[in-house]
Amino acid sequence: MSASKRHVHIESDYISLDYTASAEQARNVADELAEGFPEFEVTVDDEVKEDAPPLPCARLWE
Incomplete structure:
Protein backbone atom coordinates (compact mmCIF):
# COMPACT_ATOMS: atom_id res chain seq x y z
CA MET A 1 0.00 0.00 0.00
CA SER A 2 1.32 3.44 -0.83
CA ALA A 3 2.91 5.50 1.95
CA SER A 4 0.45 8.28 1.14
CA LYS A 5 -2.49 6.06 2.15
CA SER A 22 -5.19 9.67 1.11
CA ALA A 23 -3.56 11.70 3.86
CA GLU A 24 -5.50 14.81 2.80
CA GLN A 25 -8.84 13.00 2.68
CA ALA A 26 -8.23 11.35 6.06
CA ARG A 27 -7.33 14.65 7.70
CA ASN A 28 -10.33 16.44 6.20
CA VAL A 29 -12.91 13.80 7.14
CA ALA A 30 -11.50 13.57 10.68
CA ASP A 31 -11.69 17.36 11.09
CA GLU A 32 -15.25 17.58 9.73
CA LEU A 33 -16.56 14.72 11.85
CA ALA A 34 -14.90 16.10 14.99
CA GLU A 35 -16.51 19.49 14.39
CA GLY A 36 -19.98 18.32 13.42
CA PHE A 37 -20.36 14.99 15.18
CA PRO A 38 -18.55 14.91 18.54
CA GLU A 39 -20.11 11.52 19.32
CA ARG A 59 -13.17 12.85 -3.68
CA LEU A 60 -15.54 14.99 -1.59
CA TRP A 61 -12.87 15.15 1.11
CA GLU A 62 -10.09 16.52 -1.10
Missing part, protein backbone atom coordinates in the same frame (compact mmCIF):
# COMPACT_ATOMS: atom_id res chain seq x y z
CA ARG A 6 -3.82 6.34 5.70
CA HIS A 7 -6.07 4.19 7.85
CA VAL A 8 -9.23 5.96 9.05
CA HIS A 9 -11.12 4.42 11.98
CA ILE A 10 -14.54 5.85 12.87
CA GLU A 11 -16.28 4.66 16.02
CA SER A 12 -19.27 5.49 18.16
CA ASP A 13 -21.53 3.53 20.49
CA TYR A 14 -23.16 1.86 17.49
CA ILE A 15 -20.60 1.60 14.71
CA SER A 16 -16.99 0.74 14.07
CA LEU A 17 -15.71 1.45 10.56
CA ASP A 18 -12.30 1.18 8.90
CA TYR A 19 -11.32 2.78 5.60
CA THR A 20 -8.28 3.75 3.57
CA ALA A 21 -7.84 7.26 2.25
CA PHE A 40 -17.78 9.96 16.72
CA GLU A 41 -14.23 9.10 17.65
CA VAL A 42 -12.04 9.31 14.55
CA THR A 43 -8.46 8.15 14.46
CA VAL A 44 -6.06 8.35 11.55
CA ASP A 45 -2.86 6.33 11.46
CA ASP A 46 -0.45 4.45 9.20
CA GLU A 47 -1.86 1.00 10.05
CA VAL A 48 -3.45 0.57 6.61
CA LYS A 49 -5.35 -2.69 6.37
CA GLU A 50 -5.11 -4.33 2.96
CA ASP A 51 -8.77 -5.43 3.08
CA ALA A 52 -10.19 -2.09 4.27
CA PRO A 53 -12.39 -0.40 1.67
CA PRO A 54 -11.67 3.10 0.37
CA LEU A 55 -13.36 6.00 2.11
CA PRO A 56 -16.85 6.41 0.59
CA CYS A 57 -17.14 9.46 -1.68
CA ALA A 58 -13.44 10.08 -1.06
Whole structure:
Protein backbone atom coordinates (compact mmCIF):
# COMPACT_ATOMS: atom_id res chain seq x y z
CA MET A 1 0.00 0.00 0.00
CA SER A 2 1.32 3.44 -0.83
CA ALA A 3 2.91 5.50 1.95
CA SER A 4 0.45 8.28 1.14
CA LYS A 5 -2.49 6.06 2.15
CA ARG A 6 -3.82 6.34 5.70
CA HIS A 7 -6.07 4.19 7.85
CA VAL A 8 -9.23 5.96 9.05
CA HIS A 9 -11.12 4.42 11.98
CA ILE A 10 -14.54 5.85 12.87
CA GLU A 11 -16.28 4.66 16.02
CA SER A 12 -19.27 5.49 18.16
CA ASP A 13 -21.53 3.53 20.49
CA TYR A 14 -23.16 1.86 17.49
CA ILE A 15 -20.60 1.60 14.71
CA SER A 16 -16.99 0.74 14.07
CA LEU A 17 -15.71 1.45 10.56
CA ASP A 18 -12.30 1.18 8.90
CA TYR A 19 -11.32 2.78 5.60
CA THR A 20 -8.28 3.75 3.57
CA ALA A 21 -7.84 7.26 2.25
CA SER A 22 -5.19 9.67 1.11
CA ALA A 23 -3.56 11.70 3.86
CA GLU A 24 -5.50 14.81 2.80
CA GLN A 25 -8.84 13.00 2.68
CA ALA A 26 -8.23 11.35 6.06
CA ARG A 27 -7.33 14.65 7.70
CA ASN A 28 -10.33 16.44 6.20
CA VAL A 29 -12.91 13.80 7.14
CA ALA A 30 -11.50 13.57 10.68
CA ASP A 31 -11.69 17.36 11.09
CA GLU A 32 -15.25 17.58 9.73
CA LEU A 33 -16.56 14.72 11.85
CA ALA A 34 -14.90 16.10 14.99
CA GLU A 35 -16.51 19.49 14.39
CA GLY A 36 -19.98 18.32 13.42
CA PHE A 37 -20.36 14.99 15.18
CA PRO A 38 -18.55 14.91 18.54
CA GLU A 39 -20.11 11.52 19.32
CA PHE A 40 -17.78 9.96 16.72
CA GLU A 41 -14.23 9.10 17.65
CA VAL A 42 -12.04 9.31 14.55
CA THR A 43 -8.46 8.15 14.46
CA VAL A 44 -6.06 8.35 11.55
CA ASP A 45 -2.86 6.33 11.46
CA ASP A 46 -0.45 4.45 9.20
CA GLU A 47 -1.86 1.00 10.05
CA VAL A 48 -3.45 0.57 6.61
CA LYS A 49 -5.35 -2.69 6.37
CA GLU A 50 -5.11 -4.33 2.96
CA ASP A 51 -8.77 -5.43 3.08
CA ALA A 52 -10.19 -2.09 4.27
CA PRO A 53 -12.39 -0.40 1.67
CA PRO A 54 -11.67 3.10 0.37
CA LEU A 55 -13.36 6.00 2.11
CA PRO A 56 -16.85 6.41 0.59
CA CYS A 57 -17.14 9.46 -1.68
CA ALA A 58 -13.44 10.08 -1.06
CA ARG A 59 -13.17 12.85 -3.68
CA LEU A 60 -15.54 14.99 -1.59
CA TRP A 61 -12.87 15.15 1.11
CA GLU A 62 -10.09 16.52 -1.10
